[in-house]
Amino acid sequence: MKIATAAYPIDWHETWASYVEKTTKWVAEAANNGAVLLVFPEYGAMELASLAGANAAGDIEASMQAVSDSLEQANALYAELAASFGIYILGASAPCYVGKRPVNRAMFFTPDGQLAQQDKQIMTRFERDTMDVIPGGPLTVFDTKIGRIGVIICYDSEFPDLSRALIEQDVEILLAPSCTEGLSGYWRVRIGAMARALESQCVVVHSPTVGAAEWNPIVDMNTGAAAIYGPPDNGFPDTGVIAEGKLNEPGWVYGEISLDAIREVRRDGRVLNKTHWSEQESRVQTVTIADLLPKNA
Numbered sequence: 001m002k003i004a005t006a007a008y009p010i011d012w013h014e015t016w017a018s019y020v021e022k023t024t025k026w027v028a029e030a031a032n033n034g035a036v037l038l039v040f041p042e043y044g045a046m047e048l049a050s051l052a053g054a055n056a057a058g059d060i061e062a063s064m065q066a067v068s069d070s071l072e073q074a075n076a077l078y079a080e081l082a083a084s085f086g087i088y089i090l091g092a093s094a095p096c097y098v099g100k101r102p103v104n105r106a107m108f109f110t111p112d113g114q115l116a117q118q119d120k121q122i123m124t125r126f127e128r129d130t131m132d133v134i135p136g137g138p139l140t141v142f143d144t145k146i147g148r149i150g151v152i153i154c155y156d157s158e159f160p161d162l163s164r165a166l167i168e169q170d171v172e173i174l175l176a177p178s179c180t181e182g183l184s185g186y187w188r189v190r191i192g193a194m195a196r197a198l199e200s201q202c203v204v205v206h207s208p209t210v211g212a213a214e215w216n217p218i219v220d221m222n223t224g225a226a227a228i229y230g231p232p233d234n235g236f237p238d239t240g241v242i243a244e245g246k247l248n249e250p251g252w253v254y255g256e257i258s259l260d261a262i263r264e265v266r267r268d269g270r271v272l273n274k275t276h277w278s279e280q281e282s283r284v285q286t287v288t289i290a291d292l293l294p295k296n297a
Helices: 016-032 044-052 060-085 125-131 154-158 160-167 183-200 259-268 273-283
Strands: 002-009 035-039 088-090 094-097 102-109 115-119 142-144 147-151 173-178 203-212 227-229 241-244 251-256
Touching (some): 002 016, 002 227, 016 035, 016 044, 016 060, 016 251, 035 173, 035 203, 060 094, 060 102, 147 160, 154 173, 173 183, 183 203, 183 227, 183 273, 241 251
Parallel strands (some): 002 035, 002 203, 035 088, 147 173, 173 203
Antiparallel strands (some): 102 115, 142 147, 203 227
């Protein structure tokens, strides 16, 4: 099956119709190219803040509230597009107020009109200290006709225990939407995504925001390249890179993946990382320098 992952620019929209036009164009392009799963990035929904005007869009708290207020409409649009094209979509994540403080939430849309949510688990320093975004609900497995899918939002991809919890529920595809200001942030997520693909013998789909949106302090600068990663083993590229776009170049990146290839490499790969994962636990011990010295030293 073909997956499409977005390197997504944050645009200014004067009207709701402008946002609908952009979103519809992006989805239609990927669907018409044969993609059955589309992945949008973390905080890609911040462009909805432009609909509240320059003053609100330029303020962290006001822009988050404006985006949260628009989510019902945005979710309805994604749901309509998923059903219309018969595809699965991970929508761009957004600050979503579920109480006094927002969570960072991505919505997953299916061809038959169902939707589910995944909240970010671990906040970055900027989210904690400046945005005051809080962790949301638990990790979720999306059991679909195209495989068992999990979502690790940006910073979450850098913590292997989160992905491992999903892998232990037989997740085969991990989606890693991201929003990173600098090159180092992009590489942290990329390295994390590739490590998760290697150790879990799965496919990881990385979708970043790209380019400048100086009118909003949350997404004012964005660096990244969309890519799809797998384990460097039987049935996959030796580099582990199934597909990769150019740095900071907006657009879709497409990759063909096979659930059979994932299942086979887990069953009979050159190495069996997923199977042998638990063997680490019995081999880890605390050793001090004194323990390593001869008794008469």
